[in-house]
Amino acid sequence: MAPNPLAAPRLVIDALSAGYGKRRILDGLSLPAIEGGGVTALIGPNAAGKTTLLRALAGLVPAKGSIRLDGTELTGLSVAGHARFVTYMPQALPQRVALTVFEATLSALMSARDETISTPEAHARALAALERLGIADLALRGLDELSGGQRQLASLAQSIVREPTVLLLDEPTSALDIHHQLRVMQLVEELARERAIIVVIVLHDIAQAARYARRIVVLENGAIAADGTPHEAITPQMLARVYRVEARVEACSRGFLQVIVDRAV
Numbered sequence: 001m002a003p004n005p006l007a008a009p010r011l012v013i014d015a016l017s018a019g020y021g022k023r024r025i026l027d028g029l030s031l032p033a034i035e036g037g038g039v040t041a042l043i044g045p046n047a048a049g050k051t052t053l054l055r056a057l058a059g060l061v062p063a064k065g066s067i068r069l070d071g072t073e074l075t076g077l078s079v080a081g082h083a084r085f086v087t088y089m090p091q092a093l094p095q096r097v098a099l100t101v102f103e104a105t106l107s108a109l110m111s112a113r114d115e116t117i118s119t120p121e122a123h124a125r126a127l128a129a130l131e132r133l134g135i136a137d138l139a140l141r142g143l144d145e146l147s148g149g150q151r152q153l154a155s156l157a158q159s160i161v162r163e164p165t166v167l168l169l170d171e172p173t174s175a176l177d178i179h180h181q182l183r184v185m186q187l188v189e190e191l192a193r194e195r196a197i198i199v200v201i202v203l204h205d206i207a208q209a210a211r212y213a214r215r216i217v218v219l220e221n222g223a224i225a226a227d228g229t230p231h232e233a234i235t236p237q238m239l240a241r242v243y244r245v246e247a248r249v250e251a252c253s254r255g256f257l258q259v260i261v262d263r264a265v
């Protein structure tokens with residue numbers, strides 16, 4: 001059964017195991033449904049398994065167990081089968097290929113669609129994606145001529161233009177200055193609400209995760225260490241246990257949650 005486009009989609013992960021060769025990184029991981037309409041941030045220390053989880057959701061590492069998007073079981077589908085529903089933006093910046101930013105965005109759109117789409121409409125959508133990210137001025141520049149941050153924005157344009165039901169973003173702001181970090185986070189949050197899609201985003205900036213995500217999932221050693229609203233998940237106790245830092249969690253004058261780290265322990 002195809003996902004119902006009228007209702008916010010639900011992604012249910014049940015007893016998911018995934019890894020590399022014989023090495024299991026996720027071992028029977030289950031999560032209450034991730035719902036569309038808001039951002040879910042996936043945080044946790046280095047090597048916790050965050051990328052592995054996103055890659056398993058995108059069908060890019062072998063996985064056992066169940067990943068259900070509404071009525072559709074994703075495990076067992078081919079990479080192309082996953083791509084009908086899920087778009088994954090990897091942490092590594094895209095290869096230096098000889099396409100312009102516009103051509104790469106257009107090509108990402110065309111490769112994601114089952115049905116045909118008229119050329120003017122495809123062009124309009126590609127341009128709209130670049131405009132939303134504030135990089136329309138880069139449309140005719142070659143991908144191989146861009147700075148690291150510009151390449152990250154171009155890569156993000158290729159992900160959002162596909163209009164997936166599930167958007168998985170692995171540290172999409174790691175190369176960006178503070179203006180572009182906030183711009184991207186605002187856009188991602190708007191897209192989740194406007195299109196009622198599922199967005200799962202891996203972030204290392206805990207305060208940014210708290211500000212833009214509706215739900216925070218903390219991963220540690222391939223298992224869930226905390227899961228809830230930012231206030232529920234981000235606590236001094238969690239930071240001490242999972243990140244091994246002594247930290248205070250306080251609201252700033254505008255009510256945004258701040259993490260003040262005093263020392264590593």
Ligand SMILES: Nc1ncnc2c1ncn2[C@@H]1O[C@H](COP(=O)(O)OP(=O)(O)OP(=O)(O)O)[C@@H](O)[C@H]1O
Nearest residue numbers: 020023025044045046047048049050051052053091
């Ligand atoms: N291609 C691979 N082959 C073998 N092991 C891998 C591979 N990719 C990752 N791993 C291992 O899987 C574990 C989890 O890695 P993963 O990249 O999922 O962590 P992460 O939470 O995303 O980390 P980081 O925050 O450092 O990016 C690590 O121990 C890592 O060494």
